[in-house]
Amino acid sequence: MGHLGAFLFLLGALGALAEICDISEVDSQLVEKLGQRLLPWMDQLSLEHLNPSIYVGLRLSSLQAGTKEDLYLYSLKLHYQQCLLGSASSDDNRDCQVTPSMGQLALYLLALRANCESVKGRKGDRLVSQLKRFLEDEKNTIGHSHHGHPHTSYYQYGLGILALCVHQKRVHDHVVGKLLYAVEHDHLHDHLHRNHLSVDMAAMAGLAFTCLERFNFNPDQRHRIAMAIGTVRDKILNAQTLEGHFGNVYSTPLALQLLMVSPIPGEEMGTACLKARAALSASLQDGAIQNALTISQLLPVLNRKTYMDLISPDCLAPRVMLGQATEILSQAQVPAVIRVTLKVLSLLPPYERSIFVFAGSSLEDVLKMAQELGGFTYETQATLSGPYLTSVMGKVVGEREFWQLLREPNTPLLQGIADYRPKDGETIELRLVSW
Numbered sequence: 213m214g215h216l217g218a219f220l221f222l223l224g225a226l227g228a229l230a231e232i233c234d235i236s237e238v239d240s241q242l243v244e245k246l247g248q249r250l251l252p253w254m255d256q257l258s259l260e261h262l263n264p265s266i267y268v269g270l271r272l273s274s275l276q277a278g279t280k281e282d283l284y285l286y287s288l289k290l291h292y293q294q295c296l297l298g299s300a301s302s303d304d305n306r307d308c309q310v311t312p313s314m315g316q317l318a319l320y321l322l323a324l325r326a327n328c329e330s331v332k333g334r335k336g337d338r339l340v341s342q343l344k345r346f347l348e349d350e351k352n353t354i355g356h357s358h359h360g361h362p363h364t365s366y367y368q369y370g371l372g373i374l375a376l377c378v379h380q381k382r383v384h385d386h387v388v389g390k391l392l393y394a395v396e397h398d399h400l401h402d403h404l405h406r407n408h409l410s411v412d413m414a415a416m417a418g419l420a421f422t423c424l425e426r427f428n429f430n431p432d433q434r435h436r437i438a439m440a441i442g443t444v445r446d447k448i449l450n451a452q453t454l455e456g457h458f459g460n461v462y463s464t465p466l467a468l469q470l471l472m473v474s475p476i477p478g479e480e481m482g483t484a485c486l487k488a489r490a491a492l493s494a495s496l497q498d499g500a501i502q503n504a505l506t507i508s509q510l511l512p513v514l515n516r517k518t519y520m521d522l523i524s525p526d527c528l529a530p531r532v533m534l535g536q537a538t539e540i541l542s543q544a545q546v547p548a549v550i551r552v553t554l555k556v557l558s559l560l561p562p563y564e565r566s567i568f569v570f571a572g573s574s575l576e577d578v579l580k581m582a583q584e585l586g587g588f589t590y591e592t593q594a595t596l597s598g599p600y601l602t603s604v605m606g607k608v609v610g611e612r613e614f615w616q617l618l619r620e621p622n623t624p625l626l627q628g629i630a631d632y633r634p635k636d637g638e639t640i641e642l643r644l645v646s647w
């Protein structure tokens with residue numbers, strides 16, 4: 213076999229391997245239902261609620277939202293550019309209570325790519341410079357000896373590198389070096405279980421490295437990058453649960469994105485991906501995937517796409533128009549009332565009270581009710597994953613602290629306050645922890 217023959221054979225083999233982690237054969241009605249869950253979010257066009265990840269997810273999916281999508285991108289551009297580029301004193305900045313974070317800027321750049329746009333011109337250059345500056349600052353925070361922690365997280369660090377890379381913008385070896393070091397020295401921890409790998413962080417780092425490898429942007433680090441991709445892939449495979457999720461159900465979409473772009477020969481991966489597909493289908497059937505951000509990371513996978521497709525996206529690919537969800541009206545029934553015990557033991561005096569709410573209420577409804585009853589207060593901040601609990605009883609979290617949500621006995625919740633629906637008789641603790 214000549215060189216060309218060998219090359220074609222290799223391409224074919226790689227293609228066949230990529231098929232191994234193909235999750236696309238999920239029931240199309242379930243996929244459409246997932247897409248429909250994004251529609252109400254697309255009507256919220258204030259900066260606080262705009263979510264570039266939703267736009268990216270939809271564009272890489274098999275579904276489309278027609279003109280809603282165009283309006284959404286327009287709003288993203290308006291708000292993100294104003295808040296990132298407008299000078300602090302200008303009128304433009306009136307509506308910007310908070311400046312988008314490094315990760316949000318990165319997702320915005322991914323959204324532009326999802327619409328086949330490149331960053332160009334003075335504005336584009338400024339956005340790129342800003343993201344590079346964010347990364348540079350985080351690199352300095354981690355420090356020479358790698359003992360510091362990024363202000364944001366290695367997740368956002370990876371996202372930043374990935375966004376620049378898909379726009380074919382290089383980052384310095386020393387910036388990439390910090391993420392390599394973190395992978396090489398097991399610094400991508402899970403906040404729920406100490407010393408456990410965070411599958412989301414590992415997958416994001418792996419996707420960033422895969423992009424750098426494709427362009428050979430950091431040739432001096434080529435070997436370390438290839439090794440790091442192998443490391444995160446193996447760790448993600450090792451993090452598969454008995455049911456088949458990688459980490460948990462919510463980290464599985466990103467994990468699959470990584471596995472789809474870095475296949476390995478052998479049966480191990482095929483079996484792991486088949487198990488993951490079964491687990492995901494089961495989770496979809498029982499409605500475990502409600503969060504818009506998670507859906508936005510899953511829809512591409514169900515359409516055989518990953519963030520790597522943003523390098524050269526197919527913006528003309530046919531996509532099915534999403535219809536409005538048809539609600540099944542159930543017979544009017546008086547909903548049952550349930551009792552949830554709410555506890556805060558991290559502060560003095562401790563707080564504990566039984567709260568009565570309707571069955572099916574969210575944890576956020578429980579907190580609201582507790583606040584109305586008096587003796588309990590809380591505050592939240594809007595994020596791309598939904599409302600994030602920032603303060604309880606006036607105690608605002610400090611640097612590297614958070615209010616952890618737990619169900620007795622000592623089980624961290626896998627969902628936030630808006631998505632989690634406590635059952636009758638459950639005890640929920642809000643615990644101030646550092647991470």
Ligand code: B12
Pocket residue numbers: 313314315316319363364365367368403404410412413459460461462463464466503505506595596597598599600601602613614615616617618624625626627628629631647
């Ligand atoms: C880093 C991280 C954290 C850090 C955030 C602080 C920091 N400085 O970055 C810490 C350790 C504090 C954290 C806490 C929690 N997290 Co967390 N976190 C992440 C991670 C890995 C990256 C988030 C990120 O940077 N996104 C990118 C930026 C651009 O988006 P952003 O919206 O601006 O980011 C902010 C929010 O994501 C927010 N945040 C972080 N976690 C969560 C969770 C929820 C439910 C909400 C509403 C917001 C939120 O913090 C980010 C920084 O400000 C994601 C993984 C993922 N796939 O998203 C998990 C993830 C979002 N977290 C998750 C969970 C479950 C939690 C907790 C609820 C755990 C618990 N039992 O207490 C708590 C939040 C409790 C609360 N107070 O409301 C789940 C959510 C799953 C779901 N169903 O939606 C994820 C997907 C991980 C997973 N696979 O299980 N988290």
